[in-house]
Amino acid sequence: MGEKKVEIIVYGAEQLCPSCVNLPSSKETYEWLEAAVSRKFPGQPFDITYVDIYSPPEESEKREFAERVIEEDMFYPVVLIGDKVVGEGNPRLKTIFAELETHGYRAD
Incomplete structure (x- = not known):
């Protein structure tokens, strides 16, 4: 894969958003996503970053x-891939998989 690694960014918070009561937490979603993408596109590197919206990085x-x-x-x-939500x-x-495929990722 000649393209640069895609960065998947998960923006979230410890606390669930009011309308997301029965959904997994942001952190759980991040972990689940990391595992799912690794399984779907084995051997194809990607970066996944978790950003806490209440204490974001300096970037x-x-x-x-x-x-x-x-x-x-x-x-x-x-969830962002590049600058696309x-x-x-x-x-x-x-x-998410469909967007990764537009960046050259191939499912096995």
């Missing part, structure tokens, strides 16, 4: 998006 892009999640009351976790609240693997 300005991540910080700004974290603020946006709060300001716009987005359902989190919000591929999941909100209850991300769907199908959507």
Whole structure:
């Protein structure tokens, strides 16, 4: 795969968003996603980063998006691939996999 590793970013918080009561936590979603992507695209490296929207990293892009999640009351976790939102609240693997495939990932 000649392309650069894709970074999947999961924006979330410890506390569940009010409308996400029965859903897994952001952290659980992040762990589940990491496992699912590794299984679907074995041997194809990717980066996955968890960003706590209430204590985002110094990196300005991540910080700004974290603020946006709060300001716009987005359902989190919000999953980004590149700068594209591929999941909100209850991300769907199908959507995430389809986006990864546009970046050159191939399912086995």
